[in-house]
Amino acid sequence: MKSFKVLYNQNKLHSEITTEASYTDQRNELSLHAVFNGSEKYKIGKRTVTVFPGNFLIINEGTSYDRTIYSDSIANTFAIFFSRKFLQDFQYGFSSSDRQLIDEPIDSELVQRSTFLETIYPCKGDIKYNLTHLIDHFNENSDDLLLDDYIYHSLLLFYRLYYNEVLNKSKRLDALNASTRDELFKRLSLAKDFMLSNYNQDLSMEDISGHACLSPTHLFRTFKQIYNCSPHQYLIQTRLDNARHMLRSTNYTVNEIVNLVGFTCPSAFIKLFKNKFHFTPGTYRNHVA
Amino acid sequence: MINGVPFYLNEPKMALDFLVEKLGFVVHSHPVSKNLSGVMVGDNYGNWYEIFSNTRNSANDKNDFNLVISTIDCLHDFHHMGPEGLSILNKPHYIPEGLAFEILDPWGNKYTFLEKRDYTD
Numbered sequence: 001m002k003s004f005k006v007l008y009n010q011n012k013l014h015s016e017i018t019t020e021a022s023y024t025d026q027r028n029e030l031s032l033h034a035v036f037n038g039s040e041k042y043k044i045g046k047r048t049v050t051v052f053p054g055n056f057l058i059i060n061e062g063t064s065y066d067r068t069i070y071s072d073s074i075a076n077t078f079a080i081f082f083s084r085k086f087l088q089d090f091q092y093g094f095s096s097s098d099r100q101l102i103d104e105p106i107d108s109e110l111v112q113r114s115t116f117l118e119t120i121y122p123c124k125g126d127i128k129y130n131l132t133h134l135i136d137h138f139n140e141n142s143d144d145l146l147l148d149d150y151i152y153h154s155l156l157l158f159y160r161l162y163y164n165e166v167l168n169k170s171k172r173l174d175a176l177n178a179s180t181r182d183e184l185f186k187r188l189s190l191a192k193d194f195m196l197s198n199y200n201q202d203l204s205m206e207d208i209s210g211h212a213c214l215s216p217t218h219l220f221r222t223f224k225q226i227y228n229c230s231p232h233q234y235l236i237q238t239r240l241d242n243a244r245h246m247l248r249s250t251n252y253t254v255n256e257i258v259n260l261v262g263f264t265c266p267s268a269f270i271k272l273f274k275n276k277f278h279f280t281p282g283t284y285r286n287h288v289a
Numbered sequence: 290m291i292n293g294v295p296f297y298l299n300e301p302k303m304a305l306d307f308l309v310e311k312l313g314f315v316v317h318s319h320p321v322s323k324n325l326s327g328v329m330v331g332d333n334y335g336n337w338y339e340i341f342s343n344t345r346n347s348a349n350d351k352n353d354f355n356l357v358i359s360t361i362d363c364l365h366d367f368h369h370m371g372p373e374g375l376s377i378l379n380k381p382h383y384i385p386e387g388l389a390f391e392i393l394d395p396w397g398n399k400y401t402f403l404e405k406r407d408y409t410d
Contacts, residue, residue, distance in 0.1 A: 125406070150364060
């Protein structure tokens with residue numbers, strides 16, 4: 001099932017629920033692509049990223065990309081396309097009162113930005129709540145002005161996320177000059193995206209560092225500065241987060257989930273899951289999810 | 290027995306009409322408070338509030354005028370807020386507990402619409 005809506009101000013919303021779809025050479029406005037079930041694969045230039053639940057992808061205006069859904073379970077995807085005029089109005093009209101809405105330091109220099117690091121961002125907290133409401137109202141065919149409020153807040157929250165996830169985190173690489181720091185941050189983002197896209201595969205440190213064009217030692221040291229954990233720990237956390245999502249939203253057995261998220265040993269998985277979420281996977285599914 | 294969160298309002302009779310007519314609240318058919326002086330009203334989300342007449346007039350009691358209304362969709366409620374008789378104190382904004390906005394009725398009672406959000410997930 002596919003739904004598409006163009007709002008009065010040319011913002012667009014797109015929802016698709018399917019197991020199979022393929023679109024090549026897409027080129028749009030600045031867009032946000034989220035997945036709430038299953039997965040969706042994007043090819044941007046030479047790079048391939050897969051978006052799973054709990055994340056979203058940002059694609060800049062004019063970037064060419066291919067999009068593919070090929071999934072055993074039904075994939076539920078949602079995208080917002082921000083029209084250029086909407087973005088310009090947002091930037092032009094952004095004031096101190098807008099800044100107060102989000103209780104975070106967002107400077108006008110950031111708001112003037114209209115191209116962003118095309119990477120996978122976490123879909124958690126306010127932005128997740130906001131997108132969930134937006135999808136509900138989109139499905140209910142609510143009026144454009146209400147949908148537009150949610151789109152406005154989605155953009156506002158994305159700027160806040162960008163400030164925290166990109167600008168603030170890149171400053172942690174403080175020993176470098178600005179251009180080197182930006183390049184290194186991009187490579188670390190490649191490593192992160194590679195893990196988020198392939199968390200269910202058997203990945204080695206060499207695979208990850210090779211993908212980011214960094215030596216394993218350099219990757220290990222700098223990744224920790226940015227994400228406060230080693231690449232291996234990040235991969236384990238990603239697997240656990242996806243396992244938790246599967247416990248909540250699928251009927252797979254715990255043993256099946258162990259394999260699906262890339263673990264090989266069920267007892268190690270259960271121990272790690274309990275350490276992180278304070279429940280065993282079985283208890284979590286039965287009493288918490 | 291329904292337990293409601295107690296709130297003290299200016300001009301409670303008119304404020305009650307306001308809650309029912311403008312905000313879609315319902316009044317519980319029978320008084321249920323122990324001292325029978327409050328009126329129980331419910332919002333659209335199954336929350337109950339026990340409304341008392343505000344007899345205090347100290348500026349320090351300002352907080353008692355504020356009725357916090359739990360909502361599950363703050364932006365939606367703000368969007369559908371009728372303009373008549375309402376003063377919008379602020380637009381939906383993010384606070385540590387979630388998303389909130391505030392309005393004022395004609396008698397100086399403040400209502401905070403709060404969509405509580407779980408950020409531990």
